[in-house]
Amino acid sequence: MNHTLKTLLSHKTIRNYKSDPIPDDMLSHILEAGFRASTTGNMQVYSVIVTRDEERRKELCQLHFGQKMVEQAPVLLTFCADFNRFNKWCRQREAEPGYDNFLSFFTAAIDALLVAQNACVAAESFGLGICYLGTTTYQADKLIDFFNLPEGVMPITTVVLGYPNEDPEKVDRLPAEGVVHYETYKDYLAEDIDRIYHEKERLPETARLIKENELDNLAQIFAYKRYSKKDNLQFSKVFLDAITDQGFMNHKE
């Protein structure tokens, strides 16, 4: 097994960090590795915002629902879909840009996410730990203010970066047969679902969560506590409104 594959297969999300700073040249390598990721038409329609300032990390911690690691880790990388730079370039060259639409938003979001994942892999190859923050989309409006993002720029995801202060077990994944389809999508029968989720449902951690949450099973914990319909609807509105406010929903000819 080569070193790269080993890096990829060893990934564990880290939620407890040392305060040791990340050397500048290491951070540069991580970002450079990010920027080598594929990008639509080589447009590079993304930006990365580096947060290292302690006060700013504390404020970001609050915005990300008070997750302690956000102020604990020395570096936060906020990956943004960014057509602002490209639009400015176009206008300066007498080319009228047509990137104020949903397709352009999504194209830029894809770009930003491929960069983010490359950066994470590079970071882990240096022995750093990483954690993605899903709260970035939930709090898009507040992050737009916090980072002063102009029209054409949307926060997509945030990565926490630092030296691990824990060594957790690797978490479970569904068996590959549960997520891979050959040639065409093979929809799931009831017995397939039981088989695919069997291992996850019988983990000691699952039993612990069910007891703690006083619910019948793990699926109910997801549907009613962790990712509830009410929250999803609220955050859908926040995120779609932000996409609109940032100028990506102008669908008139």
Next chain:
Amino acid sequence: MNHTLKTLLSHKTIRNYKSDPIPDDMLSHILEAGFRASTTGNMQVYSVIVTRDEERRKELCQLHFGQKMVEQAPVLLTFCADFNRFNKWCRQREAEPGYDNFLSFFTAAIDALLVAQNACVAAESFGLGICYLGTTTYQADKLIDFFNLPEGVMPITTVVLGYPNEDPEKVDRLPAEGVVHYETYKDYLAEDIDRIYHEKERLPETARLIKENELDNLAQIFAYKRYSKKDNLQFSKVFLDAITDQGFMNHKE
């Protein structure tokens, strides 16, 4: 420099492939590396569809605007946002899922893209070439039919995979200062834009494209030929309609 970083920094998109098949165990490793990527709440709300059948590759080639590599390469991986499996699991466990909204779609799209990029890095570590197809979003409706995707499943991106039959130069990237911001977003002045795009604009390839397209500059080639407003609006509609049809826009309480 470690092997992983070298793999990441060596990335080049490959558009010309040998017909040699990819060994099954290599493909398994690539997918397994994909599935170790971070995923929101460990929900793994994605699916990967493997296309190897020659006839199906020819059909997919047509759907992806006739790009020859799509039928030439031995394997295509179509990465989908997938809440169908998770919803089925919830319903079988008497948990009413609330994932028929835009936030859930975007969460699942993030999941799918992180898996895709991990799979690409793993593939390149084995000496394979990769190419992302942006046409996946443009043709979402047709791909949904082609793969028979049920409600809750959306195609997000496609990766072409195979042994390279070319060794292209690495393409240019903008200087890091053009895409990295520290602490807060630093908007671009006219002189910043000129500096950031200077190197790209003076490439021999750029001069060739301008001549070929009979336009004034590279920005006009992007805005009027490669990614035009008209196309973007059309594909925005296709993609948003597909998101709606696949059940991700039910925003009523």
